[in-house]
Each structure stands twice: as structure tokens, then as C-alpha cells.
Amino acid sequence: MKKILVTGGAGFIGSHTVIELLKSGFEPVIMDDFSNSDVRALEGLQKICERNLIVYQLDCTVEENLRKVFSEQLPIGVIHFAAYKAVGESVENPLKYYHNNLASMVQLLKVMGTFGVNQLVFSSSCTVYGQPDVLPVIEDTPERFAESPYGYTKQVCERIMRDYCSANPNFNCALLRYFNPIGAHHSGEIGELPYGVPNNLVPYITQTAAGIRSELTIFGSDYNTPDGTCVRDFIHVTDLAKAHVKALGWLENQNGICEAFNIGQGVGNSVLEVVKSFEKVSGLSLNYKIGDRRPGDIEKIYADTSKANRVLKWKTELSLEQALTDAWRWQNKLDDSAKK
Numbered sequence: 531m532k533k534i535l536v537t538g539g540a541g542f543i544g545s546h547t548v549i550e551l552l553k554s555g556f557e558p559v560i561m562d563d564f565s566n567s568d569v570r571a572l573e574g575l576q577k578i579c580e581r582n583l584i585v586y587q588l589d590c591t592v593e594e595n596l597r598k599v600f601s602e603q604l605p606i607g608v609i610h611f612a613a614y615k616a617v618g619e620s621v622e623n624p625l626k627y628y629h630n631n632l633a634s635m636v637q638l639l640k641v642m643g644t645f646g647v648n649q650l651v652f653s654s655s656c657t658v659y660g661q662p663d664v665l666p667v668i669e670d671t672p673e674r675f676a677e678s679p680y681g682y683t684k685q686v687c688e689r690i691m692r693d694y695c696s697a698n699p700n701f702n703c704a705l706l707r708y709f710n711p712i713g714a715h716h717s718g719e720i721g722e723l724p725y726g727v728p729n730n731l732v733p734y735i736t737q738t739a740a741g742i743r744s745e746l747t748i749f750g751s752d753y754n755t756p757d758g759t760c761v762r763d764f765i766h767v768t769d770l771a772k773a774h775v776k777a778l779g780w781l782e783n784q785n786g787i788c789e790a791f792n793i794g795q796g797v798g799n800s801v802l803e804v805v806k807s808f809e810k811v812s813g814l815s816l817n818y819k820i821g822d823r824r825p826g827d828i829e830k831i832y833a834d835t836s837k838a839n840r841v842l843k844w845k846t847e848l849s850l851e852q853a854l855t856d857a858w859r860w861q862n863k864l865d866d867s868a869k870k
């Protein structure tokens with residue numbers, strides 16, 4: 531079986547991608563320092579896959595750690611998820627973000643070069659666009675000044691890979707620019723595990739519905755959008771995970787390329803629409819109020835995904851309702867296991 535190194539493979543998107551890799555006949559090799567992920571993800575994965583997985587609990591900013599994994603496992607490609615991702619925290623502690631997100635990128639490329647591994651799929655973000663003038667946003671849209679150190683690390687990592695590809699003509703790289711990943715595996719065995727108070731909308735909604743939070747605050751209702759709340763492109767994490775496998779397949783047939791792809795549903799939904807949709811799928815009435823705008827939020831963004839549809843032969847299959855149903859199932863399962 532062809533081995534694929536999955537850095538950050540115990541995280542939210544990484545763990546779902548591990549399943550899709552196995553389903554497509556790859557052998558994932560998980561490398562994760564568990565600083566922002568949980569062993570419960572591995573337990574869930576092992577249940578879904580009904581087998582043991584190859585896991586290294588190691589920090590991938592350390593070159594020696596990467597060398598160990600590469601020499602023991604000889605992966606043929608890498609999917610690089612390992613990174614910190616909280617926008618607000620990155621403003622408070624920028625060096626934590628610059629060190630972790632950039633050092634891991636540089637060390638990984640160095641070690642890939644040493645071992646002659648030439649296929650890399652990178653977790654980028656629609657944050658590289660800022661607030662685009664024209665929607666849906668296409669990959670050629672010029673980048674805007676990054677609002678946060680987190681966003682800047684994604685822009686810099688993309689630049690590092692472009693420069694590395696220019697200098698190494700055999701190297702192949704897909705930059706997947708995620709929009710807003712939500713949902714959970716339909717089995718309810720893995721999903722998002724936010725620490726403390728969630729920053730993101732959907733975990734906040736499910737925790738409010740579960741009674742863990744008393745009330746959801748919708749940040750702003752005076753935006754220039756149909757209902758006044760922000761618009762985002764929400765994509766089921768399983769659809770997103772599948773894009774990585776498609777990208778790997780595409781990279782195998784390339785010879786020196788570095789391409790960015792928008793990975794979203796291609797549809798904009800407002801925050802209020804998500805709340806209403808959750809109420810519909812759960813049959814519950816959600817306790818929410820309208821609050822002030824959250825600093826740094828952009829008004830609206832959604833993806834033009836035609837490049838990924840055409841080039842990667844990938845498209846989404848799951849709806850917003852399915853994603854919210856799966857997120858709610860996962861929340862209930864978490865609450866049940868906490869009660870045991």
C-alpha cells in the first residue's frame with residue numbers, strides 16, 4: 531500500500547482525511563503532537579476503520595522527528611495539516627503561530643527533499659483572500675493584507691511552496707484553500723473537538739443546543755447581506771476530506787506544478803440561515819441573540835469551485851442540512867460519553 535504522511539492527522543480535517551485515504555487504498559501515517567488534538571480522535575478512527583493505524587506522537591517543527599518518520603515509513607506523498615488555527619489566539623500570541631506554522635512547513639520541505647518525496651497537499655484557507663471585491667471568489671483573485679498572524683502564516687506558506695516549486699522543477703504541490711468546514715463523520719465516531727469555548731459557529735450552535743452554552747450570539751446583523759448577518763461557504767468535512775485524496779491522485783500525474791484550489795460548497799449561506807437550518811434538522815428552538823460585530827470578520831465570502839471540479843474531478847455531495855445533522859449527532863455522542 532502506498533503510504534501517505536498525514537501531519538496533524540488526529541485533528542478535525544486530518545482525521546476525516548485518514549478515513550478517505552484508507553477507503554481509496556492508501557496507508558496513512560499519522561504524525562501529530564496532540565497539542566491541539568485528542569486521543570479520542572484516534573479511538574474513533576480505529577472504530578470506523580476496524581484496524582490499528584500507524585501513529586507517531588511527534589512535533590513536526592523538529593527536523594529529526596520528520597527524518598525518523600520518513601526513514602521508517604518511506605511515504606510517497608504528504609498531506610500537511612499540522613498548524614495552529616485560531617484567528618484570535620494568533621493575534622494574542624503571534625510568535626506561537628509564526629513558529630509552529632512556518633517552521634513545520636520549512637522543515638517538512640527540507641526533509642521531503644532529502645527523501646526525494648515530491649507530492650504535497652497543503653491545508654490553506656480562504657483567509658488568503660480577505661474580503662474579495664467579486665464573488666464567488668476565484669483562485670486568481672489577488673491576495674489582500676492578512677487580517678491576522680494566522681492568515682499571514684497561510685499566505686507565507688503558500689509563498690514558500692511556490693518558491694520551493696520554482697527551485698525544484700520535479701516538485702508537485704496542491705494548495706487547498708478551505709472555506710468553512712463543518713459537520714462530522716456520519717458514524718458519529720469523530721468530529722470537531724474544540725477546547726473550551728468554541729470560536730466557530732457550528733460547534734457553538736451544537737453546544738448551545740446541548741445546554742453547554744446558555745445562548746448563541748450572532749455577531750452583527752447590519753452587514754450588507756440579504757438578512758444582515760455574515761455570509762460564508764460551509765462545506766461538510768467529509769467532502770473536504772475527499773478533495774485531498776483527489777488532489778493526491780492529480781499530483782501523481784504532474785511534473786512540476788504548484789496550484790491553488792478553492793474547496794467549498796460554492797454556495798453562500800448566512801449565519802442566520804445556518805441557525806434556522808439547524809433548528810429544522812434538530813427539531814429544537816435555539817436560544818440566540820443578535821450582538822455586536824466580531825472584529826476582523828469579513829462580510830461575505832463564497833467559493834467558485836469550478837477549477838477543483840474540473841481539474842481534480844471533485845465535487846461536493848453533502849448538503850448544509852446533512853452537515854448540521856452530523857454535527858448534532860456528534861455532539862450528542864460526545865455528551866453521552868461524558869455522562870458515562
Ligand code: UFG
Binds near residue numbers: 615746801
Ligand atoms: N459567528 C457568530 N457567533 C459565534 C461564532 C461565529 O455569529 O459564536 C459568526 C461569525 O461572526 C462569522 C460566521 O459565524 O460571521 C462564521 O464564523 P466562524 O468563526 O465559524 O468562521 P470564520 O469564517 O470566522 O473562520 C473561518 C475559519 C478560519 C479562517 C477564516 C477565514 O474557521 O480558519 O474562516 O475567513 F481563517
